[in-house]
Amino acid sequence: xxxxxxxxxxxxxxxxxxxxxxxxxxxxxxxxxxxxxxxxxxxxxxxxxxxxxxxxxxxxxxxxxxxxxxxxxxxxxxxxxxxxxxxxxxxxxxxxxxxxxxxxxxxxxxxxxxxxxxxxxxxxxxxxxxxxxxxxxxxxxxxxxxxxxxxxxxxxxxxxxxxxxxxxxxxxxxxxxxxxxxxxxxxxxxxxxxxxxxxxxxxxxxxxxxxxxxxxxxxxxxxxxxxxxxxxxxxxxxxxxxxxxxxxxxxxxxxxxxxxxxxxxxxxxxxxxxxxxxxxxxxxxxxxxxxxxxxxxxxxxxxxxxxxxxxxxxxxxxxxxxxxxxxxxxxxxxxxxxxxxxxxxxxxxxxxxxxxxxxxxxxxxxxxxxxxxxxxxxxxxxxxxxxxxxxxxxxxxxxxxxxxxxxxxxxxxxxxxxxxxxxxxxxxxxxxxxxxxxxxxxxxxxxxxxxxxxxxxxxxxxxxxxxxxxxxxxxxxxxxxxxxxxxxxxxxxxxxxxxxxxxxxxxxxxxxxxxxxxxxxxxxxxxxxxxxxxxxxxxxxxxxxxxxxxxxxxxxxxxxxxxxxxxxxxxxxxxxxxxxxxxxxxxxxxxxxxxxxxxxxxxxxxxxxxxxxxxxxxxxxxxxxxxxxxxxxxxxxxxx
Amino acid sequence: xxxxxxxxxxxxxxxxxxxxxxxxxxxxxxxxxxxxxxxxxxxxxxxxxxxxxxxxxxxxxxxxxxxxxxxxxxxxxxxxxxxxxxxxxxxxxxxxxxxxxxxxxxxxxxxxxxxxxxxxxxxxxxxxxxxxxxxxxxxxxxxxxxxxxxxxxxxxxxxxxxxxxxxxxxxxxxxxxxxxxxxxxxxxxxxxxxxxxxxxxxxxxxxxxxxxxxxxxxxxxxxxxxxxxxxxxxxxxxxxxxxxxxxxxxxxxxxxxxxxx
Numbered sequence: 011x012x013x014x015x016x017x018x019x020x021x022x023x024x025x026x027x028x029x030x031x032x033x034x035x036x037x038x039x040x041x042x043x044x045x046x047x048x049x050x051x052x053x054x055x056x057x058x059x060x061x062x063x064x065x066x067x068x069x070x071x072x073x074x075x076x077x078x079x080x081x082x083x084x085x086x087x088x089x090x091x092x093x094x095x096x097x098x099x100x101x102x103x104x105x106x107x108x109x110x111x112x113x114x115x116x117x118x119x120x121x122x123x124x125x126x127x128x129x130x131x132x133x134x135x136x137x138x139x140x141x142x143x144x145x146x147x148x149x150x151x152x153x154x155x156x157x158x159x160x161x162x163x164x165x166x167x168x169x170x171x172x173x174x175x176x177x178x179x180x181x182x183x184x185x186x187x188x189x190x191x192x193x194x195x196x197x198x199x200x201x202x203x204x205x206x207x208x209x210x211x212x213x214x215x216x217x218x219x220x221x222x223x224x225x226x227x228x229x230x231x232x233x234x235x236x237x238x239x240x241x242x243x244x245x246x247x248x249x250x251x252x253x254x255x256x257x258x259x260x261x262x263x264x265x266x267x268x269x270x271x272x273x274x275x276x277x278x279x280x281x282x283x284x285x286x287x288x289x290x291x292x293x294x295x296x297x298x299x300x301x302x303x304x305x306x307x308x309x310x311x312x313x314x315x316x317x318x319x320x321x322x323x324x325x326x327x328x329x330x331x332x333x334x335x336x337x338x339x340x341x342x343x344x345x346x347x348x349x350x351x352x353x354x355x356x357x358x359x360x361x362x363x364x365x366x367x368x369x370x371x372x373x374x375x376x377x378x379x380x381x382x383x384x385x386x387x388x389x390x391x392x393x394x395x396x397x398x399x400x401x402x403x404x405x406x407x408x409x410x411x412x413x414x415x416x417x418x419x420x421x422x423x424x425x426x427x428x429x430x431x432x433x434x435x436x437x438x439x440x441x442x443x444x445x446x447x448x449x450x451x452x453x454x455x456x457x458x459x460x461x462x463x464x465x466x467x468x469x470x471x472x473x474x475x476x477x478x479x480x481x482x483x484x485x486x487x488x489x490x491x492x493x494x495x496x497x498x499x500x501x502x503x504x505x506x507x508x509x510x511x512x513x514x515x516x517x518x519x520x521x522x523x524x525x526x527x528x529x530x531x532x533x534x535x536x537x538x539x540x541x542x543x544x545x546x547x548x549x550x551x552x553x554x555x556x557x558x559x560x561x562x563x564x565x566x567x568x569x570x571x572x573x574x575x576x577x578x579x580x581x582x583x584x585x586x587x588x589x590x591x592x593x594x595x596x597x598x599x600x601x602x603x604x605x606x607x608x609x610x611x612x613x614x615x616x617x618x619x620x621x622x623x624x625x626x627x628x629x630x631x632x633x634x635x636x637x638x639x640x641x642x643x644x645x646x647x648x649x650x
Numbered sequence: 651x652x653x654x655x656x657x658x659x660x661x662x663x664x665x666x667x668x669x670x671x672x673x674x675x676x677x678x679x680x681x682x683x684x685x686x687x688x689x690x691x692x693x694x695x696x697x698x699x700x701x702x703x704x705x706x707x708x709x710x711x712x713x714x715x716x717x718x719x720x721x722x723x724x725x726x727x728x729x730x731x732x733x734x735x736x737x738x739x740x741x742x743x744x745x746x747x748x749x750x751x752x753x754x755x756x757x758x759x760x761x762x763x764x765x766x767x768x769x770x771x772x773x774x775x776x777x778x779x780x781x782x783x784x785x786x787x788x789x790x791x792x793x794x795x796x797x798x799x800x801x802x803x804x805x806x807x808x809x810x811x812x813x814x815x816x817x818x819x820x821x822x823x824x825x826x827x828x829x830x831x832x833x834x835x836x837x838x839x840x841x842x843x844x845x846x847x848x849x850x851x852x853x854x855x856x857x858x859x860x861x862x863x864x865x866x867x868x869x870x871x872x873x874x875x876x877x878x879x880x881x882x883x884x885x886x887x888x889x890x891x892x893x894x895x896x897x898x899x900x901x902x903x904x905x906x907x908x909x910x911x
Contacts, residue, residue, distance in 0.1 A: 034880075055831065104830060123704075130721045131701040145743050180704070194880065462815065474813060505815040510833025510856040575795070575857040576814050 035193035040227040042260075043438025046198035052483050053433035053450060057442055058458055059108035060087065060386035061206070061265060061430050062221050062303060062378035067113040067184065068208075071382035072121040073140075073155030075148045075398035078384035080111050080188060084195040084203055087386050096401040100385050100394060103511070104458070106429075107437050108202035109386060111192070112221040115207045115236030116162070117171050119184045121155070124171075134168045136161075152399045162240055163215035163337045172240060181235045189228035196227070198438045207236035209247055209264070215339040217271035220247065221303065221378075225443035226260035233258050244282065245291075248298045263446060266373075267303035267380065269355070270311040270328070271336045274346030277355030277371055279362065292362060292370035301446050304352045304453045304633055305377040305428040307396045308336075312597075312633055313353040316344055321535050323519075323599060327455070329625060330423030338417065356636060357523045357531040360591050363640075364525060374449025374490045374635030375595070377428020377456075386427075388456040391566070393426040393606035400424070404614040407607045407622070422622050426606045428455045431632075433462075433488065449490025454632040457509040461598050463489040465637040469501040471580040478503060489595075490635040495642050499586035502637075504538065506577045506598050513600045514573025516540060516557040516629060520581060524592035535597070538581040541574035559602045561627045566608040573601035595636040599629050688726060690719070698722055756898035757891040765883055771875055773886045778872045780885060785870030786822040787840070790863040791832075800852035800859040809849050809861050816857070825870070836860065 038046040064071040066079045077095045086092045089105030124137060125144045132138040143154035161167050189205050196203040204223050211218040219239070224231045237250040251262050269276035281287045304311050310327030318324040334341040348354040352375065359371030379386050382397035393402070400406040400421060407421045431452045432445040445451055452461050462479075466486025473481045482503055487493060493500055508515050517540035523533045537554050540547060547555050558572040583594070607626040611618050618626070698718050702710045710718060738744045774781060792811025794800035803809055811818075816832065829837040836855035843850050845864045852859040875882060 036880075055827075105826075127704075128701055130718070130725050131698075131704075147742075460815065507815050508856065510831070510836070512856070570856075578813070578815070 035190070035196070035228075038198055039196045040193045040229060042226050042440040042443075043196075043198040043202070044440045046438060047436050049435040049441065051435070052479055053435050053445065053488070054479075055433075056431035056452070056458075056460055057107035057202075057434050057437050057445075058104075059106050059110070059202070059430050059432065059442070060379050060381075060388070060427075061110040061204075061223060061376060062112050062208070062267060062306060062380045063087075063109060063384065063386050064113055064208075064380070064382040065111060065384040066122055067119050067188070068382060069114050069117040069119075069121045070155045070159060071113070071384075071397060072125065073144060073158060074152050074382055076383055077398075080113075080191055080384075081195075083111055083384040083386070084109060084191075086384065088195070088201050092385075094383060094385060094394060094401055095398045096403070098394075098402060100387070100392075102387065103389060103392065105201075106386060108204065108432075108442050110204040110206040110221065110223050111188075112206045112208040112223075113236075114210050114239075115181075116210055116238045116240050117167070118181045118207070118236055120171055120180070121158075123180065134170045136168050137170060148399065152397075160337050160339070162210075163212055163335075163339055165241070167240065172238075185235050186228075186232055189231045193228050196439065199436065202437055202439050202442055204439060204443070205231040209237060209239040209242075211239040211242055211244065211247075212336065213275070215335040215337045216273045216275045217268045217336045218244065218266070218275055219268060220244075220264040220266050220299070222251075222262060222264055223443065223446065224254075224260065224262045225439055226258065227439070230254075230258040230260035245294070248294050251298055261443065261447075263301070263443070264299045265301055265303050265376070265446075266299055267306060267378070268308055268311065268336070269302070269350050269352065270309045270331050271334075272350050273335045273340055273342055274349030277349045277351075277358055279349075279358055287362060287366065287370065289366040289368045292366050292368040295370040296368065296372050299373060300449055301374040301376050301451055301635070302352055302355075303378050303380075303428075303430075304375045305425070305455050306380040307424050307427045308380060309423070309425060310455065311350070311352050313351050314347050317347050317351055317354050318533060318535075321533075323535075323597070323629070323631075326628060326631065327425045330419040333418045338419070352633075353521065353523065353533060356593050356595075357533060360523065360525050360593065361529075361531055364529070364591060369638070372638060374446070374451050375453040375633045376430035376432075376446075376451050377453035377633075378430055379427035381427060388427045388429045388454075390426045390456060390604060390606045391609050393424075393609070396424050402610065402613070404610075404616060407610050407616065407618070422605075422607045422625065424606075426456050428453055429458065431458070431461070449635040450488050452489060452632055452634045455630045457512040457600060457630050457632075459509050459512070459515070459598055459600070459632050460505075460507040461489075461596060461632050461634055462503075462505045463596050463634050463637070464503045465491065465493055465500050465594065466503075467493075467496050467498045467500060469503050469580060473503060474578065474580070478505075487637060489637060491637050493637060493639045495589060495639060497588050499583045500594070500637075500639055502538075502579070502581045502583075502594065504577075504579045504581060504596055506539075506596075506632075508573075508575050508600070513568060513603045513630070514541065514570045514575060515577050516573055516599045516601050517554065518577045518579060519597045519599065520594055521597055522583065522585070522592060522594050524590050527587070534585070536581070536584075538579040539577040541572065541577070557601050559627065561602050561604050561608075563604070563608060563623055563627070564612070566604040566612045568601070568603050570601075589641045590639065591641060592639045593636040594639070596632075596634040598632040598634075600631065602627050602629050686730075688723065690723070694722075695719065752898075753895050756895045765886060767875065767879075770879065770882045770886060774872065774875055774878075774882050777885070781872050781878055781882060783870045783873050784825040786824055786868045787828050787864070788821050788823070788866040789840075790819045790865070791816070791860045792818070793857060794852065794859045794861070797852055797854075797859045800861055804849060804851065804861055811861070814857065822866075822868070833857070840864070 063083055065083050066072045066076050075095055082092045087106045087109040089102055091099055091101040094100040124141050129141060132141055140154040143150040192203040192205050206221060206223045209220045209222055234254050254262050266276055281291050309331030313324045314328055315325040332342060355371045359369040363369035379388055383394050385394045387394045395401045409421050411419050411421045432442045433450040434441040434445045464482030464486040504518060506515060506518050518538050520536045520538050526532050540554055560569045560572060605626040605628055699710055699715055702718060792809055793814040793816060794812055833856040839853035843864050845867055849861045849863050851861040
């Protein structure tokens with residue numbers, strides 16, 4: 011009785027007793043959003059979001075210093091101004107339409123708990139040391155987390171922190187409050203807040219992380235807790251997902267990311283451990299993991315110059331990240347590259363499909379941030395850093411930025427982060443999730459260009475004159491779709507608009523991958539539309555002259571005096587062969603613009619080395635999800 | 651007058667302090683850093699055991715509990731002696747922790763209070779700009795790559811435009827969406843036009859130049875509280891918390907003289 015009274019008293023005077031604070035969510039907000047708003051007949055616009063954001067619940071983000079939680083993250087994504095952990099005002103120029111908060115499931119909330127725990131109750135000496143470091147100073151706090159990540163990579167996390175049963179217990183309250191909070195910020199038609207978490211499988215430091223994204227509201231997501239990733243197998247994650255769907259009637263998908271830091275393990279030709287891949291394994295992989303995050307702060311995973319030597323635009327966001335796995339405990343070797351990049355994975359998928367009858371790597375593409383600041387910033391002029399230790403301040407661009415070790419990766423290697431675009435009929439959990447599921451999504455490295463793609467067999471240029479969107483949906487398939495071979499070359503209607511507040515477009519390309527008559531995987535990049543096509547940029551010996559460069563390095567500015575506001579193409583595959591197994595995706599390239607590093611240099615008056623300045627002007631881009639062309643079923647799955 | 655006096659955070663501080671004093675007196679557990687008596691009740695033991703269980707995942711054994719209690723006593727005694735020696739001064743962790751606790755104290759009642767409709771109505775009335783529904787726009791537009799072509803088209807009366815994948819016509823489009831689809835510059839330029847039956851422009855955008863037939867514009871209005879109660883409540887709460895923290899601080903701050911040298 012006495013204790014209860016004291017607790018009640020403490021709760022009225024001190025904050026933080028539960029988070030039953032604030033308003034309650036309506037029924038519409040709590041659900042998946044079906045039948046809550048009027049939907050367009052066809053997906054009518056891309057909805058913009060970040061599916062990969064960490065807050066103070068993440069074990070590493072908290073240790074890196076972030077003190078902003080999920081509520082701040084939601085407010086920020088919706089366009090409100092918040093104060094970042096280091097004290098700067100932070101706001102998005104344009105709000106996002108949706109957000110997946112994806113805090114690490116492993117030891118969820120544990121650093122926050124470790125920080126808050128009474129010291130004498132911490133039995134484990136390592137944990138006690140981390141506790142002290144977290145309280146000592148921000149720098150020590152970051153060091154503690156670097157140790158923690160290395161320990162995780164080396165399987166040396168103290169037992170008290172990793173036991174799944176115990177962790178699930180500790181996570182239960184946190185998750186229950188969290189999914190209720192998401193409902194409160196989820197407003198069908200205006201803003202979608204998805205439940206999610208990051209599953210951080212990392213054998214030997216090789217990044218096999220997935221972000222989980224739930225379609226449902228708290229009534230269903232509250233029935234589970236985030237599933238830990240360390241020491242697990244990916245099949246166990248799929249089992250967890252299956253169990254969730256079976257038990258709740260809900261839906262969930264997984265988004266692999268940072269394949270560039272997987273040392274070839276993300277997209278293997280075998281099942282994990284080198285055992286032959288079965289059709290069943292391939293089916294499960296494709297079914298559970300319909301999209302891949304191709305670009306984010308820790309580099310871009312589209313392709314690598316060594317994999318695509320004839321692609322002059324390969325190599326965006328590769329520098330620094332190509333050296334090795336996440337904590338740089340193992341260096342990368344060239345034989346690992348095909349398993350680490352998206353384009354080669356799509357090719358491997360074709361080969362495996364030919365062999366198994368199922369394509370395990372038939373995925374769509376998105377971008378996201380992976381920011382650990384609770385701030386989903388994707389713009390170069392508003393980059394709040396990978397984590398709180400690198401929020402805007404003079405030193406961040408040039409300092410070594412490794413997790414754990416300190417060689418080879420520097421602040422300027424970070425990209426400003428990407429975003430995910432989903433073509434949906436409205437802004438609800440159901441509509442956007444379903445767009446992900448059918449792969450009607452695309453990735454951008456930050457700018458919000460509008461990219462639309464339809465593939466069919468009988469499109470013509472005159473289709474643009476009418477209601478071409480209806481034509482596209484009724485006589486073809488959108489990005490992410492499948493075409494079955496009819497003996498005719500596929501035709502593509504591709505439309506691109508620049509970011510209305512951003513840079514002009516340089517060119518639009520189709521990237522084709524296919525299996526040739528000898529069973530070899532091939533790739534080719536086609537320029538299908540570009541600015542000044544008929545004028546000064548007419549092809550010279552098959553090559554298109556570069557668009558130019560208006561970037562003023564010292565002032566971090568550019569002008570839209572080059573490039574084009576929009577590009578369109580009606581493109582027929584000139585190298586089509588009947589029965590060919592192929593994929594096609596669009597890569598849209600902007601004119602050169604300054605990276606965040608130049609904005610930092612201007613803001614803080616930095617003097618940058620030449621090498622860094624050269625790497626600080628890039629051509630940002632978008633990657634559509636592919637369309638696949640498959641041989642007709644009757645033709646069999648063998649060689650044609 | 652009395653109402654506003656009652657709202658003062660300092661009064662809350664004093665009341666909270668008085669309440670703690672009363673409660674402590676009631677429970678007969680004088681607990682202070684200068685006291686050399688330590689009363690170790692069953693509550694405290696349970697708390698120590700629970701803390702162990704939270705961290706380690708099981709209840710402590712009897713001997714572990716004894717050890718924990720000894721450690722707790724040791725820390726408590728050293729803590730009190732430390733305070734006596736003034737070791738808490740100039741410790742950045744202690745400073746920050748106590749400052750945070752003071753802030754929390756000031757904000758607490760606003761974080762947990764149930765708020766009445768009347769308060770929120772008043773809040774809505776005094777901050778309408780935050781809740782104004784962004785309004786809608788109905789228009790037709792055509793796009794031209796250059797300003798001259800756009801002008802010539804308007805002059806000739808043949809307003810057809812060049813092909814672009816932008817909506818030709820929108821009906822009651824929310825202004826926020828308009829800004830998203832057509833960009834900031836277009837939205838700003840459009841704000842300068844009044845609805846008219848004729849084509850107007852050209853106005854520039856990030857894409858080029860547009861002729862616009864602005865059919866209707868609704869500037870938006872403040873929705874009734876019932877529709878946006880949640881948003882108003884969240885706004886009231888976070889503002890009130892910040893304001894109380896600041897007012898509490900200001901009251902204390904005003905009592906200090908800071909000599910900058």
